[in-house]
Amino acid sequence: MTKKWALLMGSAMLVTTVLSACSSNNNGQQEANANQPVADNPAPAEQAEPLELTIAAHLPGEAPAEDNPFELALEKYTNSKLRFQWIPTSGYDDKINVMIASDELPEIVKVSYVPNIISSMQNDVFWEIGPYLKDYTNLSAQPETYYNNIKVDGKLYGLPVFRPVGRAVLQYRKDWFDAKSLTVPKTLDEWYNVMKAVAEGDPDQNGKKDTYGMMLDKNYNQGVASTLTRLSVSQGGPNKWKVDDQGNFTPEFMTDEFLATMKLFNRLYEEQLINQDFAVSDVSVIDKAYESGRVAIRISGGNAQSMQTNLEKVVPTAVMDAVGLEGPEGVRVPGENGNAGILAIPKSSVKSEEELKRVLTFLDQLLDKEMVYLINKGIEGTHYKVEGDFTIPLDKEADAKEVKPYRDVLLQRGESYNMDKPMQQTPLFKKNNDVVIENEKHVVANPALTLLSATYTDRGADLEQMITDAQTKFIMGEIDEAGWQAAIEQWKDAGGAKMIEEYKEAYLKVQQ
Structure with missing residues (x-):
């Protein structure tokens, strides 16, 4: 089967899944609520060619063995052939920067919301996926806050590795x-x-x-x-x-x-x-x-x-x-940033819209009920068992070695969604x-979480240290309220005032 035929099959299946979900919604049988399970999306048809994906992610310890039972279960449900490119946490950001510079990125890469990645997003290194989310049952069901917290110039260039925001x-x-x-x-x-x-x-x-x-x-x-x-x-x-309403920060x-x-x-x-x-x-x-x-x-x-x-x-x-x-x-x-990284899809490795949609289908399936249990709990009978309305861990050491590395990388919201x-x-x-x-x-x-400020990028850490030191001095009585106001003026003169104006400019630009 040719690659083109596989992509067409993947697109056809996606349309079928979306139409099925819409029909279910029209019948009132499905609620796209962030804390309520939605109807399970069916796994891809057996005749479709498996989706080959490489996923780059950081790992603080020992990498799981290839083709382990967890990966095989994940591949079977999503009809995929996966390769996880585990990179030591200590050198992860440097490695990703090299991969971006050399244009050798995998289909999915976990990145952080930091200046160089933001710049890459602005330069179209990664797909903008915001307009596509409405077509995916699980992805569109998540609270908007999670997505807003990783946008760049009002656009969404990846999916958050969800973590609680409050x-x-x-x-x-x-x-x-x-x-x-x-x-x-x-x-x-x-x-x-x-x-x-x-x-x-x-x-x-x-x-x-x-x-x-x-x-x-x-x-x-x-x-x-x-x-x-x-x-x-x-x-x-x-x-x-x-x-405020005028964009003043x-x-x-x-x-x-x-x-x-x-x-x-x-x-x-x-x-x-x-x-x-x-x-x-x-x-x-x-x-x-x-x-x-x-x-x-x-x-x-x-x-x-x-x-x-x-x-x-x-x-x-x-x-x-x-x-x-x-x-x-x-x-x-x-509200916190609500993520432990961002799963971004590079344009250099996912070259067409059809390929993008199939990758998004894979990511959407990770939030299906079957995958939610697999990613959060592992394999039933090995890592956990079911007793009545609850699950019981069976081997916490095995979970830490065989499940947690994937849980820290793949999409999941713990017990808050589809469990x-x-x-x-x-x-x-x-x-x-x-x-x-x-x-x-x-x-x-x-409101400034995703706004860009050149002053913050250049001197943000020094400015923050300046004002937090003054807070400690005030609490300890080393400066009075007049001294505190003087510290604020020093912060403004050192770049704080410019940062305020830059945030206003960035905010008004996004609001247009």
């Missing part, structure tokens, strides 16, 4: 709260009262003043996990940047909500209600303090069950709980996961 969860010692008749804080005044009650109320009843409401590590104001950002967003503030640290949050931590620091060495404390040290039963609250992207498991080894009676990060206006959490038998977990684990899923309804987007 991971921030408030995890707390429920046993302490119950014993002291405390309620989960919402306003900044309530946060202060809880922190004071825990620090001074001896909740562990050891007669010592050795507990804290919250402890910070030296990265407390860094990146998407910034405690200052998470708390100020809950109070109504923006996520990193605010933009304001950084979060120039808003009233952020300043009020810093003032809270300044007061806590002055009254010794948070750890005095936070500016130099490694996260590992803070983790141990939480796990030893000395701290009440943590805003975390992890699961509360992990803390419960470690904590009860030291304090068997400890009880953790997890709730949404709620403020005066309800739950509000900063009706979740892994059997503790009620706390499930509650934490449910909060993360519910958070998707309450995320506050960063």
